[in-house]
Amino acid sequence: MSESPVTYADVERAAEIISPLVHRTPIMTCETLNQLAGRELFFKGEHLQKVGAFKFRGASHAVARLSEQQQANGVCTHSSGNHAQALALAAKQQGMVAYIVMPENAPCVKVDSVRGYGAEITFCEPTQTAREQAAREIVERTGATFIHPYDNPDVIAGQGTAALELLEDVPGLDAIICPVGGGGLASGTCLAAHGINPDIQVYCAEPAGADDTFRSYQSGERQPVGVPNTIADGLLTSVGELTWPILRTHLADVLTVTDEQIVEAMQLLWTRMKQVVEPSGAVPLAALLHHKLPGEVQKIGVILSGGNVDLNKLPW
Amino acid sequence: MSESPVTYADVERAAEIISPLVHRTPIMTCETLNQLAGRELFFKGEHLQKVGAFKFRGASHAVARLSEQQQANGVCTHSSGNHAQALALAAKQQGMVAYIVMPENAPCVKVDSVRGYGAEITFCEPTQTAREQAAREIVERTGATFIHPYDNPDVIAGQGTAALELLEDVPGLDAIICPVGGGGLASGTCLAAHGINPDIQVYCAEPAGADDTFRSYQSGERQPVGVPNTIADGLLTSVGELTWPILRTHLADVLTVTDEQIVEAMQLLWTRMKQVVEPSGAVPLAALLHHKLPGEVQKIGVILSGGNVDLNKLPW
Numbered sequence: 001m002s003e004s005p006v007t008y009a010d011v012e013r014a015a016e017i018i019s020p021l022v023h024r025t026p027i028m029t030c031e032t033l034n035q036l037a038g039r040e041l042f043f044k045g046e047h048l049q050k051v052g053a054f055k056f057r058g059a060s061h062a063v064a065r066l067s068e069q070q071q072a073n074g075v076c077t078h079s080s081g082n083h084a085q086a087l088a089l090a091a092k093q094q095g096m097v098a099y100i101v102m103p104e105n106a107p108c109v110k111v112d113s114v115r116g117y118g119a120e121i122t123f124c125e126p127t128q129t130a131r132e133q134a135a136r137e138i139v140e141r142t143g144a145t146f147i148h149p150y151d152n153p154d155v156i157a158g159q160g161t162a163a164l165e166l167l168e169d170v171p172g173l174d175a176i177i178c179p180v181g182g183g184g185l186a187s188g189t190c191l192a193a194h195g196i197n198p199d200i201q202v203y204c205a206e207p208a209g210a211d212d213t214f215r216s217y218q219s220g221e222r223q224p225v226g227v228p229n230t231i232a233d234g235l236l237t238s239v240g241e242l243t244w245p246i247l248r249t250h251l252a253d254v255l256t257v258t259d260e261q262i263v264e265a266m267q268l269l270w271t272r273m274k275q276v277v278e279p280s281g282a283v284p285l286a287a288l289l290h291h292k293l294p295g296e297v298q299k300i301g302v303i304l305s306g307g308n309v310d311l312n313k314l315p316w
Numbered sequence: 317m318s319e320s321p322v323t324y325a326d327v328e329r330a331a332e333i334i335s336p337l338v339h340r341t342p343i344m345t346c347e348t349l350n351q352l353a354g355r356e357l358f359f360k361g362e363h364l365q366k367v368g369a370f371k372f373r374g375a376s377h378a379v380a381r382l383s384e385q386q387q388a389n390g391v392c393t394h395s396s397g398n399h400a401q402a403l404a405l406a407a408k409q410q411g412m413v414a415y416i417v418m419p420e421n422a423p424c425v426k427v428d429s430v431r432g433y434g435a436e437i438t439f440c441e442p443t444q445t446a447r448e449q450a451a452r453e454i455v456e457r458t459g460a461t462f463i464h465p466y467d468n469p470d471v472i473a474g475q476g477t478a479a480l481e482l483l484e485d486v487p488g489l490d491a492i493i494c495p496v497g498g499g500g501l502a503s504g505t506c507l508a509a510h511g512i513n514p515d516i517q518v519y520c521a522e523p524a525g526a527d528d529t530f531r532s533y534q535s536g537e538r539q540p541v542g543v544p545n546t547i548a549d550g551l552l553t554s555v556g557e558l559t560w561p562i563l564r565t566h567l568a569d570v571l572t573v574t575d576e577q578i579v580e581a582m583q584l585l586w587t588r589m590k591q592v593v594e595p596s597g598a599v600p601l602a603a604l605l606h607h608k609l610p611g612e613v614q615k616i617g618v619i620l621s622g623g624n625v626d627l628n629k630l631p632w
Contacts, residue, residue, distance in 0.1 A: 026342070270627060271592070274623040275590060275592065276592060311583055312632065
């Protein structure tokens, strides 16, 4: 097996680099949810991170690690989700330009948000090919550095800082659970957790309608997602080339949940914890409520990955 | 003017008595909301209090102050709102029985919640007369002590502890703003703030559709609410006999807002702060966004009074 391109030391260094740039998000607990899950849960509130999602960690780190020349040319990505906002704000905060490719059918609220962070938006047809093509053209024209949403070592190390803080604030966790889409957060979490203590069980939770990581984990080979179908719009992508080997090595298990279970967990987070968490962020709690974890797994860290929802399009 | 039946010393003592019983709720800040308001806002998160509202403070204090004999006979109230849940849990936590009169058309979710805290529920016709009559009969039959939701010195002192904590955590506030319904929270806030520093401006915010405190403040005489009409269902009651003299003495102003402005503020709290706050709790932010406060009022404490909403009946 080849050496991982990202290590625990990278996560530690990322934490030092981004600590002046990101929020140190709070740990939250809720007796009712503990009772329902039959475990002691410690929620890491990344929905309270800047731009409302953990993505700001990886984007801030990737931007900070650029050379002076690269910073002068700016950064580029294609995304209609939290990574677009994260990269736009990270670039603005560190004084450089961000070129964001968005599909022309992207929700107005997301376009406005990215524009509000001062990014230069290029619209394209809503296909993966058109997005990649448009980003390539921008990179060629401007010399901007392309920042992948998850298959980027600096992004992975940056996302790992959430688990690092969680384990600093709550020592002695038996397990950590986070959602998995492309695997940036999940792989960073693995590196952080096992750098601190190899005995911590790291679980990923995934929508049944986008269960590529579950199938990859079962078969031992990376499986594409096919046509994803889930309300967890942050988890539609397939696990990455860079993130998959890390997950394969470190994960204790991958747990899948239905959209119905995701909505139930989301509503509990809203009504009981009073926290606005997006569907993707509710996937781990859904898994905890519907899967039997081993008895020795009692103290569990749960990463609430984001809180960006359209209040006019709630899934109930 | 007669001596106030509640004083700053009562609030201080209440804080000592209830500190092992209630959550010390966090202070939250949000750059976006600061920019929109043009001030520095410090939110006291009482939506994260037990039962999801500040009401638990007053109820816990009133229950704790009962004599042994009174405690043996239990407590009683009539309410379909947060006070019912608060008194039910406070009684349960302190080992006594709670008799709660609820209108027979009360939402199932609230009835279940009160029942979940082990209270004995009596249903009655949905009129004020029927509620008072039912409560009176219970008190006569059981010897239970009636705990009024706001016109009770121990309740007022208990509600004041939220502002006390806020001023301990954020010294140097120029002003505090809270919503006003019956005036329990508002009068307790006045006593706490001016006990610490008489120069702190205390503002109340009120829905235009239930503006009895505004009209009382303008006229100098307590005015009944008439027929209230607002989505802020926690603020339908008229300011009380006990609370009104305290408010008249201490308030800097009463600010009214429309239901449209309440919904706008509520959505900002949900989407920007990621906090589930009920309409009543969003009234102060609505006032800050739509009223011009004096220029010297820069650092403002804002009490987020509660977060109990029915996700299937959102006001948008």
